Amino acid sequence: ExxxxxxxxxxxxxxxxxxxxxxxxxFTFNNYPMNWVRQTPEKGLEWVSAISGSGDSxxxxxxxxxxxxxxxxxxxxxxxxxxxxxxxxxxxxYYCAKNHVDPTGYSFRAFDIxxxxxxxxxxx
Amino acid sequence: DxxxxxxxxxxxxxxxxxxxITCRASQGISSWLAWYQQKPGKAPNLLIYxxxxxxxxxxxxxxxxxxxxxxxxxxxxxxxxDFATYYCQQANSFPRTFGQGTKVEMK
Numbered sequence: 001e002x003x004x005x006x007x008x009x010x011x012x013x014x015x016x017x018x019x020x021x022x023x024x025x026x027f028t029f030n031n032y033p034m035n036w037v038r039q040t041p042e043k044g045l046e047w048v049s050a051i052s053g054s055g056d057s058x059x060x061x062x063x064x065x066x067x068x069x070x071x072x073x074x075x076x077x078x079x080x081x082x083x084x085x086x087x088x089x090x091x092x093x094y095y096c097a098k099n100h101v102d103p104t105g106y107s108f109r110a111f112d113i114x115x116x117x118x119x120x121x122x123x124x
Numbered sequence: 125d126x127x128x129x130x131x132x133x134x135x136x137x138x139x140x141x142x143x144x145i146t147c148r149a150s151q152g153i154s155s156w157l158a159w160y161q162q163k164p165g166k167a168p169n170l171l172i173y174x175x176x177x178x179x180x181x182x183x184x185x186x187x188x189x190x191x192x193x194x195x196x197x198x199x200x201x202x203x204x205x206d207f208a209t210y211y212c213q214q215a216n217s218f219p220r221t222f223g224q225g226t227k228v229e230m231k
Contacts, residue, residue: 020211030148037222045168047220061219062125100179109175109215110158117167 002026002113006096009118016086017120018117022079022096022115030054030074033099035082038092039117048094049081062090086122093117126150126214130223132163136231143182145211152192156216159188159197160226161207171210172197202228 008020014023020036023117036048050059058070079096095118097111127150147157148174160168162187170179172188175195185200199206207230210224 032193044224045213045222047213047222050218050220060220101169102175108158108173108177109156109220110170111160111168112170112173112179114167114169 002098004096004098004113004115006094006115006118009094009120011121011123012086013124014087017082017084018086018120020081020094020096020118020120022085024077024079024098027098027113029072029077031105032101034070034072034079035097035099035111036094037071037078037097037111037114038090038094038120040092043092046092050099051079051092084119086120088122091120091122093119125219126153126221128212128214128223130210130212130222130226133224134227134229136229137202138231139202139204141202141205141231143202143228145197145210145212145228147190147195147197147223149193149195149216152213153216155191156214157188157190157195158189158213158215159186160211160213161206161208163213168211179228199228223229 003025006022029060035050051070067085071080096115098113100108100110100112129148131146157175159172162168176188209225209227222225
């Protein structure tokens with residue numbers, strides 16, 4: 001079964017740091033670009049960051065550039081999101097999500113498998 | 125950034141109804157458009173990618189169409205399990221962006 005298990009969410013003070021993890025199973029992890037997406041009732045779904053299968057290329061939404069770092073350890077089938085200088089507006093449910101890639105290796109850039117979500121709350 | 129605007133924000137419908145949701149992009153996104161369904165307390169679930177390609181296992185009552193900036197998700201005959209919130213998402217460029225969601229409610 002293809003599965004993503006994300007974890008690491010917590011209550012943290014403004015200015016603090018947190019590292020989210022996402023453990024993948026049931027597929028060849030290094031073949032797939034991965035993403036972090038967050039959700040709040042106010043803003044809905046917001047894509048945060050993406051990383052290529054090899055880890056060589058990374059992308060971020062402007063609001064987290066310079067503060068968040070996406071990375072992956074393909075030997076451990078694990079995706080990470082290091083979150084520094086956290087702000088109240090980073091409070092959200094964070095999901096890891098896998099790109100949909102067909103058997104030829106073509107990435108359709110849609111997210112076909114999602115973790116269950118991990119809650120990050122930034123508050124004093 | 126490309127803005128995605130969905131309409132309506134909510135729709136009241138009955139089992140068996142045909143439901144259409146529209147998504148408009150602020151600029152052309154070619155065929156890089158996906159649709160997701162989300163139920164309360166659950167992660168989003170991919171329904172359609174590349175405008176009209178149905179993800180394996182998704183019922184054929186769901187269909188997608190459109191090109192350029194205007195796209196549509198249609199549920200041909202609404203079933204009880206289809207009451208949920210639906211989101212469109214563009215994948216033409218970074219940052220990826222989502223519509224604000226359309227809630228399909230029971231009439």
